[in-house]
Amino acid sequence: MTELLDEDVKTREVLAWQGVHLLHFRGSSCSQKTRIFLNLKGIDWVSHHVDLARQANYEPWFLGINPRGLVPVLVHDGVVHIESNDILAHLEEAFPEPSLIPEGRHDETLRRLEEEDDLHLDVRTLTMRFVIPKALAQKKSRSLDTYERDPGTVGGSPDTHKQVELEFWQSFARQGITDAQAQASAGRFRRVYERIEGPLREQSYLMGPELSVVDIAWFIYTHRLSEAGYPFASLHPHVHSWYRSLLRREPFAKEVRAPLPLRVITSGLHALQAVQGRSLARVAGLQEG
Ligand SMILES: N[C@@H](CCC(=O)N[C@@H](CS)C(=O)NCC(=O)O)C(=O)O
The missing domain is CATH 3.40.30.10 (Glutaredoxin)
Structure with missing residues (x-):
């Protein structure tokens, strides 16, 4: 914590x-x-x-x-x-x-949220390659300088996580997101989705019969990856149905609806990537089986 x-x-x-x-x-x-x-x-x-x-x-x-x-x-x-x-x-x-x-499963829930947080840079990686064009996502070097020089502390000490953030954005400015980075990030997600596909065959939610915070967390990732073009319906059909049923609920849907200009931009990006054979599914080799 x-x-x-x-x-x-x-x-x-x-x-x-x-x-x-x-x-x-x-x-x-x-x-x-x-x-x-x-x-x-x-x-x-x-x-x-x-x-x-x-x-x-x-x-x-x-x-x-x-x-x-x-x-x-x-x-x-x-x-x-x-x-x-x-x-x-x-x-x-x-x-x-x-x-x-879920009652009596506090520690397990926190562990599952930690696993979700560990994939945060992976969701960012796939977002910055397949949802938002680099020209729009890139940070101004002036902003990064302000951030780097800020003397702020976390828990009374210089923040160790800051370096991770700086390295991400500096690398992004230099080379965007490379194929290797996209493949590694998509692979890490695929392994988790393969693991949660089985339980979702038998139960409505990720931790059993009741909706939990773990569903909220993975709903968000699944939504973002869908926007990036991850082929859920063919690769993980039970995850796909679970996600679609949550997306039909307004408290979920209203928070993830992208504004129209961004939807148009992402569609344009996908059209270009499809012509170039550079979609997420192609770059990351996401095929069935
Ligand atoms: N582990 C953090 C991750 C927070 C995070 O990375 N937030 C992103 C947005 S999802 C952010 O603020 N990014 C800063 C930026 O894009 O400049 C958490 O769970 O709160």
């Missing part, structure tokens, strides 16, 4: 915020996951949109709240929480009904 100390929060005004406040971005997968969780719990919350497309997450005001420069961030009664899965665990404790962690 990543916890901020009082001294890590340089934007002091948020410490006076009462109630539930979420700093988030409409198209961010971790923000979508958190918003679906809030919807299902029926929690009232105040929205603070952080425009990642304008790199508002590297502005001093936001870095003073989350020195890691990432959304979502929860401010609950003046306490700042970062890392989406820690945010969900906190909200589950603060708002236990309706429960989204």
